[in-house]
Amino acid sequence: MSTTEQSPVVWSPSEDTLQSSRMGRFKAWLESRGFGPFPDYHALHQWSIDQLETFWQAVWDYCGLVCETPAERVLGRRDMPGAEWFPGMRLNFAANLLRLADGDHAGREAIVAYCETRPVLRKTYAELKADAGALEAFLRSQGIGPGDRVAGVVTNGYEAMVGMLAATSLGAIWSSASPDFGIGAINDRFGQIEPAALIVVNGYGYGGKVFPRQQEFAELIASLPSLKTVISVPQLPDQPPVPGDKVTLWQDALAAGAGQPPSFTPVAPEHPVYILYSSGTTGKPKCIVHGTAGLLVNHAKELMLHGDVGPEDRFLYFTTCGWMMWNWQASALMTGATVITVDGSPGYPDLGFLWRTVAEERVTHFGTSARFIAGCRKAGLQPARTLDQSALRVVFSTGSPLLPEDYDWIYDDGAPKALLGSIAGGTDICGCFVGACPLLPVRRGEIQCRFLGVDAAAYGDDGQPVTEGRGELVCRQPLPSMPVCFWADPEGERYRDAYFNTFPGVWAHGDFIEFTEHGGAIIYGRSDATLNPGGVRIGTAEIYRQVETVPEVKDSLVVGRQVDGDVEVVLLVVPAEGQALTGELVQRLKGRIREGASPRHVPKHIVEVPDIPYTRSGKKVELAVARLINGSSKADNRDALGNPQALDLIRERLEQAGLLPAG
Numbered sequence: 068m069s070t071t072e073q074s075p076v077v078w079s080p081s082e083d084t085l086q087s088s089r090m091g092r093f094k095a096w097l098e099s100r101g102f103g104p105f106p107d108y109h110a111l112h113q114w115s116i117d118q119l120e121t122f123w124q125a126v127w128d129y130c131g132l133v134c135e136t137p138a139e140r141v142l143g144r145r146d147m148p149g150a151e152w153f154p155g156m157r158l159n160f161a162a163n164l165l166r167l168a169d170g171d172h173a174g175r176e177a178i179v180a181y182c183e184t185r186p187v188l189r190k191t192y193a194e195l196k197a198d199a200g201a202l203e204a205f206l207r208s209q210g211i212g213p214g215d216r217v218a219g220v221v222t223n224g225y226e227a228m229v230g231m232l233a234a235t236s237l238g239a240i241w242s243s244a245s246p247d248f249g250i251g252a253i254n255d256r257f258g259q260i261e262p263a264a265l266i267v268v269n270g271y272g273y274g275g276k277v278f279p280r281q282q283e284f285a286e287l288i289a290s291l292p293s294l295k296t297v298i299s300v301p302q303l304p305d306q307p308p309v310p311g312d313k314v315t316l317w318q319d320a321l322a323a324g325a326g327q328p329p330s331f332t333p334v335a336p337e338h339p340v341y342i343l344y345s346s347g348t349t350g351k352p353k354c355i356v357h358g359t360a361g362l363l364v365n366h367a368k369e370l371m372l373h374g375d376v377g378p379e380d381r382f383l384y385f386t387t388c389g390w391m392m393w394n395w396q397a398s399a400l401m402t403g404a405t406v407i408t409v410d411g412s413p414g415y416p417d418l419g420f421l422w423r424t425v426a427e428e429r430v431t432h433f434g435t436s437a438r439f440i441a442g443c444r445k446a447g448l449q450p451a452r453t454l455d456q457s458a459l460r461v462v463f464s465t466g467s468p469l470l471p472e473d474y475d476w477i478y479d480d481g482a483p484k485a486l487l488g489s490i491a492g493g494t495d496i497c498g499c500f501v502g503a504c505p506l507l508p509v510r511r512g513e514i515q516c517r518f519l520g521v522d523a524a525a526y527g528d529d530g531q532p533v534t535e536g537r538g539e540l541v542c543r544q545p546l547p548s549m550p551v552c553f554w555a556d557p558e559g560e561r562y563r564d565a566y567f568n569t570f571p572g573v574w575a576h577g578d579f580i581e582f583t584e585h586g587g588a589i590i591y592g593r594s595d596a597t598l599n600p601g602g603v604r605i606g607t608a609e610i611y612r613q614v615e616t617v618p619e620v621k622d623s624l625v626v627g628r629q630v631d632g633d634v635e636v637v638l639l640v641v642p643a644e645g646q647a648l649t650g651e652l653v654q655r656l657k658g659r660i661r662e663g664a665s666p667r668h669v670p671k672h673i674v675e676v677p678d679i680p681y682t683r684s685g686k687k688v689e690l691a692v693a694r695l696i697n698g699s700s701k702a703d704n705r706d707a708l709g710n711p712q713a714l715d716l717i718r719e720r721l722e723q724a725g726l727l728p729a730g
C-alpha cells in the first residue's frame with residue numbers, strides 16, 4: 068500500500084486559510100518582493116533552505132522582531148557546530164516578547180493562569196510588563212547582572228513568566244525546573260549552572276492534593292552556595308514561605324521594584340537566554356544553552372507562521388516548567404496572543420478539564436501531548452459533541468509519535484474542525500524540525516511537513532539520504548536555534564559528541580524517521596531504541612501503533628533483548644483497568660502486530676507489568692529497560708524518572724519470566 072492510501076486526508080485548509088493565514092500572507096509578501104513564485108508550500112520550503120540567509124532575514128522582518136542594532140549579516144560562520152547567527156546585532160529577548168505590550172494592546176489579557184491551589188489570575192500586557200520591570204529592579208538590587216543565571220522552581224503560571232521576563236530583560240539567563248522534581252534532580256541541573264538567584268514556590272497542588280515543600284527547598288537553597296537571593300512564591304497561599312535568610316517574599320520583591328520599567332538591556336545575538344536540560348537518564352543531565360537571537364527568530368517562525376498564532380488568539384499549551392514546551396509557550400507572548408497557563412494534573416478533576424477550559428476560554432490554539440490524546444481516546448471522551456469549540460483552530464501534539472488512531476479520535480470526537488499539528492524536535496533545539504503548516508492538508512498518521520529553513524533529511528548508515536523508507540533524522544544546514552554550546556563544556560566536546568559524531572558536519576537528531584511522498588514525515592521512535600531482530604531495523608513506535616490501540620492495553624514498552632548475537636523483541640504490557648494479559652490477549656496482540664507491521668515485529672516474549680517508566684517530561688524510558696534486560700553496567704539516574712519504582716517492578720517481572728541475565 069502506498070502512503071497515500073495509508074494516510075488519507077483528514078483535514079484541508081479552506082481557501083480563506085490559504086490566503087489569510089500568516090503563512091499564506093508571508094508567502095504572498097515574499098512573492099511581492101520578487102522571490103518565488105511559490106506554487107505551493109514545498110516550493111517555499113525549498114527556497115527557504117536554498118536561500119537560507121534571505122529566508123531568515125525575511126522571517127525577522129515579516130514577524131516584526133526588534134533589535135537595538137541590526138546585524139551586519141545573517142550568517143557569519145556557517146559551520147556546524149559553531150554557526151554564527153546575526154553577527155553584530157544587539158537585542159533583548161524580553162523586549163521582543165513584550166513588543167506588543169504598549170499602546171492598543173496594553174489592556175489585553177497577556178496571561179490567564181489556571182492553578183489547582185489558587186483562583187484563576189488574569190493579567191494584562193501592561194500589568195505583565197510592569198511586574199517584569201519591578202522584579203528586574205529587585206533582582207538588580209540584589210546584585211544580579213547580565214550573564215548571571217536566574218533559576219526557577221516554579222509551576223506553569225504567572226510568576227514563571229514574570230521571572231523569565233525580568234531575568235532576560237536584564238540580560239540574565241533563565242533556567243527552570245518543575246517543583247515536583249526531587250531535590251536530587253533539581254540539584255543535578257542547577258548545581259551545574261550555579262544560579263545567582265532562585266525563584267521558588269513553597270509547594271504545589273497536583274491531582275487535588277497539596278504538596279508543601281518548604282523544607283526540601285530550604286535544603287536545595289543550602290546546597291546552592293552561588294545563590295545571592297531567593298524569592299518565595301506563595302503557590303500554597305495558606306502555607307508558610309520557604310525559610311532562609313536569603314529569602315524575600317514574591318509580593319515584597321515586586322513592591323520593592325514597583326514603578327521601574329524593564330531595562331531591556333541589549334545583548335549579543337549568541338548571548339545565552341535559556342539553559343535547558345537533557346533528561347539525564349544515565350548521569351547528570353546535559354545543560355543545553357540557547358542563544359538569544361537564534362531561539363527568538365526560530366520561535367517567531369514556528370509560532371507565527373507554522374502555528375498561525377497572532378494578537379487576537381488565545382493559546383494554551385499544557386506543560387510544566389521542566390519541559391521545553393514551557394519555553395515555546397512563553398514565546399507566544401511575542402505574537403500578542405493571550406497565553407492561558409495551566410498548572411496541575413491534566414486529568415484533574417477529570418480528563419475533560421482541559422477540553423472544558425479550551426471551550427470556556429475560547430482557546431484558538433490548544434497544545435498537548437500524544438499521550439494525553441491517546442488517554443482521551445481510550446477513555447472514550449467526546450469533547451467535540453458536548454463543548455463549544457467554535458474558537459478552536461489548531462490542536463498541537465508532541466512528546467511522542469501520534470498514532471493514526473489518535474488522528475481518527477481528533478477528527479471523530481476530539482476537535483474535528485481543527486488543524487491537528489503533530490510537531491517534533493525537542494529540547495536540543497527548543498523547537499521543531501517537522502510539524503504543522505496551515506497551507507497543507509493533514510494526513511492521518513503523518514506530520515505535515517519539514518519546517519521552513521530546516522534542511523531535514525533521513526540518512527542511512529552510509530551517511531547518504533534515504534529516498535524511500537526510514538533513516539536517521541538529520542539537519543544538513545545550520546538552524547538558528549541549535550544550541551550555542553553546552554554549559555561547562557569549554558572545548559565543545561560534549562556538544563559535538565551529542566549531535567555531530569554520527570555524520571561529521573551534519574546534525575543527527577536521534578530520531579528514526581521517514582519522509583513521505585507528500586513531503587510529510589512519520590517518526591518511528593528514538594534511533595537508539597530501535598530493535599534489530601535478524602538485522603532489520605524496527606522503530607519502537609511501529610509496535611506501539613499496533614498494541615496501544617487494543618482496548619485491553621493501557622500502556623506498553625518494547626525493547627530488544629540480545630541473545631546469541633541476535634535480538635529478540637520483548638513487549639511489556641500494562642493491561643487496562645479490570646483486564647489481564649491472558650493467553651488469548653497475547654495471541655491477539657501477536658496477530659495484530661504480524662498483520663499490521665510484519666512477522667519480524669512479532670515479540671518473542673510478552674510480559675505483563677504494572678507500570679511503564681517515564682521521564683519527567685513524559686517520554687517512555689526504553690533505554691533503561693533495555694539496559695536492565697541486557698545486563699548493562701551503566702547506572703540509571705533514578706532522579707530523572709517521574710516514576711522510578713516502575714523500573715523496580717519491571718525488574719521483578721522480568722526476573723520471574725526468566726528474562727534477566729544470570730548474576
Ligand SMILES: CC(=O)CC(=O)O
Nearest residue numbers: 465466491492493498
Ligand atoms: C517539540 C518536541 O519534540 C517536544 C518533545 O517531544 O520534547
